[in-house]
Amino acid sequence: MSAMKAEALRSDAGPISGNPPIPLHYPVADAELMAVARLAAAALREEVYLTPKPGLVDNCNNGAHRDMDLPLFLRSIAAIVPWFSRFTALGYRYAALPAGEVLARIRPLGLACEQGMFAATGGVNTHKGGVFSLGLLCTAAGRLKGRLQPLTRGGLCDEVAAICARMVMTELADRRRAATAGEQLFQRYGMTGARGEAASGFATVRRYVLPDWDRLKADGAGEPMIMLHCLLLLMAYNPDTNLVSRGGLPGLHFVQRYARRLLLCGWDIAELRQMDAALTALYLSPGGSADLLAVAYVLAHLPL
Ligand SMILES: CC(C)(COP(=O)(O)OP(=O)(O)OC[C@H]1O[C@@H](n2cnc3c(N)ncnc32)[C@H](O[C@H]2O[C@H](COP(=O)(O)OP(=O)(O)OP(=O)(O)O)[C@@H](O)[C@H]2O)[C@@H]1O)[C@@H](O)C(=O)NCCC(=O)NCCS
Ligand SMILES: Nc1ncnc2[nH]cnc12
16 A cells, blocks of 8 residues: 555545544544435435436436436545545534634535545536535534534534525625636526525425425335435425526526426326426536435435
8 A cells, every 4th residue: 555545544634734634533433423424425326326307317318418427426426425424524523613613624625525526527517516515414413423412404404504604695795706607696696506505504405305205205105206206396496506507597497397387287207207308408407406305315314
């Protein structure tokens, strides 16, 4: 083993500036502490294999994507998953820090994880939103456990909201910067994208998705059916900046109306396949809703 690799294994946070390496005795193997990290990994896998997903990459086709396919997503997931326990460990270490100071501490890890994803995909943006949202949930889990608080949906969402409370103001409302697609869409339409969802404690997921997830589960529905239904709910109500950056506001509204109609009239797999064809033809991909489905998966597997 090279000296560099041995060093990387010793220090969990890696050679990221600003974060001293996490010492070996750190409880990264603690099963309960890492429950959310494990759920996050499962969420990414379940999301990408779920089929048929309108406009998205799945087990059957690449939806409205010319530069992505299922093997690429699996490579992306393999690159991202090891970082989830690092987010958790860092959250645990910074459990006592005021929430407003946490983002600056975990950002280098988030960016390094993003870089790992881009290296694995040859520069294709497969999971930028997923890295962000799931990384925050893992960090929040570490902080809760560090304060001996239970890992509940409400606790995690409140913690993520507290960590991101100033993000919209400091990052999106700063008129001097509009570097990313999300920052430009905020300046143009006031859309807050992935940051807004996190800052609200994943309000769209909690309000529209989790009640149906719980009800369908109690009724005995299988997880794939539950997830397809919840993806429709997200497409119906999530202000997905991916849809806007590809199809403008008309693109977002087309998908929202389509999903609401299916939810209202009752849907089946054939309807979802038709919707997939329609979104693919219009080059519309609800990537933000795919990410929030992974968030919903994690939260749905935790107690209230
Ligand atoms: C904070 C950042 C994540 C902000 O990034 P950005 O300024 O770009 O903000 P957003 O527009 O909000 O988008 C980021 C990604 O989040 C997903 N997303 C979009 N809307 C929502 C929403 N309402 N709720 C949740 N998530 C949302 C979306 O990601 C998915 O789509 C991507 C694929 O899209 P695609 O169109 O195919 O590809 P593109 O390359 O964008 O365009 P084309 O050229 O192909 O047309 C895929 O990644 C999905 O995941 C948005 O892309 C971030 O910049 C940041 O700060 N990162 C650092 C990490 C960090 O801070 N971590 C700390 C905590 S862990
Ligand atoms: N399955 C998927 N297809 C396209 N974009 C995505 N972003 C996250 N999951 C995705």
